[in-house]
Amino acid sequence: MGTILSFEQTIELFRQHHKIFIAAHIMPDGDCIGSVLALMWALRRLGKTVTVACHDHVPNTFNYLPGATELKPNLPTNEELLVFLDGSAADRFGAAYDTTKFNARPVLVIDHHVTNENFAPLNFIDRSAASTAEIIYRIIRALDVPLDRDLAQCLLTGIITDTLGFRTTNTTVETFRIVTALIEAGGSIPDIIERSFNQIPLASLRLRGKVFTQATLDGIILWAEVPQRLQRELGVNMNGVSGIINQLLSVEDAKIAVLFVEKENGKIDVGLRSRVGYDVATIAARLGGGGHKQASGVLLDGPLSAARERVLAEIKKSLGTNKPRVE
Ligand SMILES: [Mn+2]
Numbered sequence: 001m002g003t004i005l006s007f008e009q010t011i012e013l014f015r016q017h018h019k020i021f022i023a024a025h026i027m028p029d030g031d032c033i034g035s036v037l038a039l040m041w042a043l044r045r046l047g048k049t050v051t052v053a054c055h056d057h058v059p060n061t062f063n064y065l066p067g068a069t070e071l072k073p074n075l076p077t078n079e080e081l082l083v084f085l086d087g088s089a090a091d092r093f094g095a096a097y098d099t100t101k102f103n104a105r106p107v108l109v110i111d112h113h114v115t116n117e118n119f120a121p122l123n124f125i126d127r128s129a130a131s132t133a134e135i136i137y138r139i140i141r142a143l144d145v146p147l148d149r150d151l152a153q154c155l156l157t158g159i160i161t162d163t164l165g166f167r168t169t170n171t172t173v174e175t176f177r178i179v180t181a182l183i184e185a186g187g188s189i190p191d192i193i194e195r196s197f198n199q200i201p202l203a204s205l206r207l208r209g210k211v212f213t214q215a216t217l218d219g220i221i222l223w224a225e226v227p228q229r230l231q232r233e234l235g236v237n238m239n240g241v242s243g244i245i246n247q248l249l250s251v252e253d254a255k256i257a258v259l260f261v262e263k264e265n266g267k268i269d270v271g272l273r274s275r276v277g278y279d280v281a282t283i284a285a286r287l288g289g290g291g292h293k294q295a296s297g298v299l300l301d302g303p304l305s306a307a308r309e310r311v312l313a314e315i316k317k318s319l320g321t322n323k324p325r326v327e
Contacts, residue, residue, distance in 0.1 A: 002123050004124075005108070005122055009124075010110070010124040011143060013108060014043065014081075017080040017106070018047075018080060019050075019079045019081070020043055020049070020050050020082075021077075021079035022083045023054065023084050023097070024036045024052070024071060027269070028071070031086050033157070034157035035110075035132045035154075037052070038136050039083070039140070040070070041067065041150055046145060052074070053073060053075070054072070054073070055096050057237075059238075059242060061195060066153070066154070074096075076101060076105075081105065082105055083109075084097060084110075085110050085111070085136070086113075088116040088117075088291070089119060102121070106121070106122055108122040108124065109123050110124045111123075111124075112134075113281075113290055113292060114293060115289075115290030129170075130162060130163050130171050131159045131162035131163065133155045133157070134155075134175060137181075147181065147184075148185060148186065149187065151185065152186050152187030153187050153188070153192065155182055156187040157196065159179060160192050161196050169293075170292070203234045204241070208247070211225070211230070211259075215248065217253060217254060219316075220254060221257075221258065222249070222254035222258070223248075223260070224244075225259075225261075225262070226261040227262050228264065231262075249275065254275075256274045256278055260304055260308055266301075268299070268307035270287070270289070270297055270300055271297050272284055272298075280294065280295070287314055
């Protein structure tokens with residue numbers, strides 16, 4: 001476990017260093033992409049040299065954000081400070097997080113996941129924040145960078161996508177205070193909701209049809225699978241799969257929803273969602289993953305049937321032994 005920094009110490013790191021590397025996590029979402037880009041633009045406005053990285057495919061959905069094309073599998077070179085955003089474990093950052101290349105440089109992780117155990121050398125983790133973007137907003141303000149429309153759109157994208165449009169239980173009054181400031185700076189909620197939630201390829205709609213037809217309710221657990229075969233047949237890539245998990249929990253008797261997505265390399269991407277009172281972060285952590293109480297995930301070895309048995313057994317064990325956690 002590394003050092004826990006105060007907010008002031010975190011700000012000081014950004015003040016002191018001029019060449020900065022910032023990485024997003026793998027299977028990047030709106031929060032890590034928006035946070036990395038907002039921090040990049042803010043630091044550049046202070047005259048700093050910033051390199052950004054993402055060691056995975058960036059969904060086309062987020063191409064509208066300024067600087068999104070800079071998110072490539074870059075590795076740290078001569079930067080003085082390495083920053084990793086929105087990931088609760090080292091393996092979330094792929095090859096960008098290589099301890100053998102740190103060379104005594106400060107390495108900082110900024111995150112909001114409850115399962116983050118301060119794994120980095122330096123950590124600023126606010127587990128009460130609804131998104132990493134909210135933390136980045138506070139950092140940008142503390143660095144006295146004026147907000148503009150680009151910064152606002154990046155940060156609003158992070159907040160809106162991670163709160164599923166202000167619907168998660170960790171959405172607070174503070175979230176709305178920040179959102180108000182971002183709208184005043186030119187950010188647009190309808191624009192981001194339209195781009196992030198309301199635009200899927202036709203093939204993805206058809207895939208959903210097939211996946212939902214096969215969905216199974218086992219007690220209070222609703223699970224479904226997306227085999228590679230189906231993705232190939234319908235011509236859907238990982239872009240077309242994102243978002244499906246969030247729809248599963250709309251079934252009235254389901255308290256926990258699980259989606260098993262078979263990746264090209266045979267690994268199984270397991271997404272977990274739960275209603276308030278049921279904690280899937282603990283279940284994901286026991287399987288080697290992490291996340292939030294109501295939304296978490298883990299990457300498991302295939303085949304699909306093995307991953308499914310493992311996950312369903314773990315959920316049932318947790319429901320049987322410890323009664324569902326009430327917040
Ligand atoms: Mn996040």
